[in-house]
Amino acid sequence: MKELQEFSKTYQKNMNWEIKNGSYETTKTSLLNNYMLLTTEVAEIAEELRKAFNLANTFINEGMDEEQAFEIAKDSIKKELGKELADCLAYITKFANYFNIDLEESFYAKMNEIKNRKNKDVSIIKK
Incomplete structure (x- = not known):
């Protein structure tokens, strides 16, 4: 993750896509602009998922097995979904770099915090 953040920092600087410093307003x-761009990319992930669910439902309505239908649908969005996830990661690393946050360290610390919570959400999976 450190390499990814360093690559991101250099890449964004070379592309002049860094978060602008200067006055408070700037x-x-x-x-805020970068935050809006990030949320747009997150919405594009939702759009890819919607496409997959719609495609799976079409196949299921045509008589295909649910599992097979969803596997085909997942495969059909994989490339575009990967692009949207990469876009999100680019914005996330941009924010992390701006605020001098080590994402790898923060990720593992957060996962540990969640693991040790007393009031964990419990999901029930029915089969």
């Missing part, structure tokens, strides 16, 4: 505007 920085605030840049942060």
